[in-house]
Structure formats: C-alpha cells, structure tokens
Amino acid sequence: MSSKARLTGLVLILMSLSVPPMFGQVRLPRLISDGMVLQRDARVNLWGWAGAHEKLSIAFCDSVYRTSANEKGEWTIVLSHLKAGGPFTMTVSAANTITIKDVMVGEVWVCSGQSNMELQMRRVRPLYEAEIAASDNPHIRYFAVPQKYDFNTPATDLESGKWQSPDPNTVLGFSAVSYFFGAELYSKYHVPIGLINASLGGSPVECWMSEDALKGFPVHYKEAERFKDPALIKQIESADKIRIDAWNKLLRGRDEGYRDSLKLWYAPALDASDWSSMTIRGYWADTPLEAVNGVVWFRKDVPLPAMMAGQPAKLNLGRIVDADEAYVNGTLVGTTSYQYPRRWYEIPSGLLKEGRNTIVARVVSNIGKGGFVPDKPYELVCSGQTIDLKGPWRLVIRSSEE
Secondary structure, eight states: OOHHHHHHHHHHHHTTBOOOOOOSSOBOOTTSSTTOEEETTSOEEEEEEOSTTOEEEEEETTEEEEEEOOTTSEEEEEEOOOOSEEEEEEEEESSSEEEEEEEEEEEEEEEEESHHHHOBGGGGGGGOHHHHHTOOOTTEEEEEOOOOOOSSOOOBSOSSOOEEOOOTTGGGGSBHHHHHHHHHHHHHHOSOEEEEEEEOTTOOGGGGSOHHHHTTSHHHHHHHHHTTOHHHHHHHHHHHHHHHHHHHHHHHHHBGGGTOTTSOTTOTTOOOTTSEEEEESEEGGGSTTOSOOEEEEEEEEEEEOGGGTTOOEEEEEOOEESEEEEEETTEEEEEESSSSSOOEEEEOTTOOOSEEEEEEEEEEEOSSOOEEOTTSOEEEEETTEEEEOOEEEEEEESBOOO
C-alpha cells in the first residue's frame, strides 16, 4: 500500500470517531498533538476548529501554511514535501497560538483489526522480557484510539488519547503486534515510526466500513440502521447482563466445591482420592465425562525440593476454556474470565513449601469443549527451575443437580 493511500485511510478513520467541536478560538484534535508523527513524502491533511471565517497559519519546517475557517469554524491545511526527521516544533496561530512540540516526520501506519491486533504487550510479557527491557526508542510513537462507538453521527475528534514512545513501562500498554511491527520498520528504515492502533476484539469488518460503503450489503446495512436506536442497545446490554448474571448465580449456587466451609475443594487437606483422573493437556469432552458445560474442579499434588520453599514463583496454566480460578496451597493466585488470555499467575513468597504442594483449578465452560488448550505449556517456574504440570490431574464435576 502506498504512503498516500495509508494516509488517506488514516484521515478517514480518524474523522469517523469523536466528540463535537468547540468554536471561537483555534483548537486541534487529539491526534494533532505533542509527539505526533507525520507521513513523509505525502500530502498531509491537518484539521481543526476556530472562529467562523477566522484566519490562521501553521509554521512548520521553515514553511508557513495559511487558511481560513469556514462559517462553521472548520478548517483544513495540507502540508507537503515533508522529509523524514525531527524532532520539530509546529506553531498554529490565530486569535490564540498553539505550539506542538516533539513532532517527527517518518512512516505512519494504522494498526487495525480484532483481538490479535488489540492484544497488549503486558499479556505476552513472560515471553518477551528482554525485548521489553530494551524497548526504549524515542523514534517510535504510538497512539491508541479509544474504543467507543457511535452508530448515528460521524465525528472529527477523539475523546482521549496521546502519542507515547516505548520504554519498559509504557510499552506494556502497546498492542504487541503494533510494537513489533514498528520496531521492525525502524530497524529497516531508520526513520521515525508512527503507529495508530484502532482495533477491537471480535469486531466484524462491517463495523469498519462507512455507511455509504455498507449500503452495497443490504443485510448488514439494515443491521446498522437498527443500532441507531439507543434503546435497542440498552435492551441488548440489559438482557445480556441478566442472562450472564443468572448463569453465574446458578453455577455458584450448585457448586459443591464452595458449599461446606470445612470441605472446600481448593483446600490442601481435602481428600480427593475418589475423584476421577484426566490427562492435561486436553478437553474433558474427549474423556468419559463428555461434552458437559458448567464447572469442573481439577487438583494436582506437586512435590517441591527445599530450595523452592518460600520462594516466589510463576504458575503457567497455558490457556483454559473458558474461565478459571487457580489456587496454590489453598490461596487464590489468579483468575481469568474468558478463554483467550495466557494464564501467567504470580505465586507470592512464602506460599510454596518443601514436599507436597496442591494446585487447584476451578474451570468454567460456557459452551463447546471445556478444558486445557492442547498446544500450550503448563508448568511451575521457580528458582530457575521449571516443573512440568502436564499429565494426570484429579477432577470432579462441578455441582449436584438440584
């Protein structure tokens, strides 16, 4: 895709999101702010608001660009012949003056898509500790578009967002795919890189199409028209909440693992000798338990040497379908509410002991095949050693049928 095409797409996306403008003095959208990156060797559209018919100018890189706002106070200016480099300062002048600092010129990319693009660096941190530690780079800039929808009104600004450079702290909030893509571009071209992340997990492609484009697909256009009714959205959200709350209440109420405070199923002293057995990794639908949905409890006793006693550790439970609570020696060490995140749980100092240690996972399956995704690691990491947790675990189905 050409730089010009990417830039045009960027402007269209950003002008479809936001809040209404204020008038009376020059004002800029959030995207045009300190730390921004502009596309090199292309026609770059800047826009904003001022008083009706107010004259304004932009001074940037030894050039001055002039225009006037229209009767609504809207204005645009096109910058051209920009060469890679920076940092520069941009001055926007009208009745008031705005100075934008630390501006770079280089490559600007929109990073869009579903959960694979949305996935943040903090979620993959255990796999990329060295890369995170070495992430400082003032020539890479990242802007996260807030996740907000409006089915009725196109917008010209964003309600939040700012440009950030990666360092070991800020990079944790970056999209992982965006960051590694930007780092690769910088290593190849050695010019400033701007990354604008506009992604939303589970969003269909129709959500990213303009209304005019969607008219060519009548079924999807009709659906979009339905959602222009805010009462319909509230009705769906309310019905979903009622359904989900009722499901969770039913599970909790029937879950024998919580009923008797003296025989909690995550307690280390519980006698689980009469529980069934299942080999992890895998799904219980592939066992005699078959494809049931609800809660299944799993337990595994793990012997540890004296050198690990009292030490902090990491419990890696791969990926679990769908939700889970994880306990070590009767203490909750982590919980995840849906199937896609990696389960990296921190075990605090003082919890592990020499000899037998009990790991318990309470797994909730909402639909389909519940269990432990086969191609992921399941392990306990402590004091530089890794203990493989795959193999036989005890399990018992979740509840009585009252």
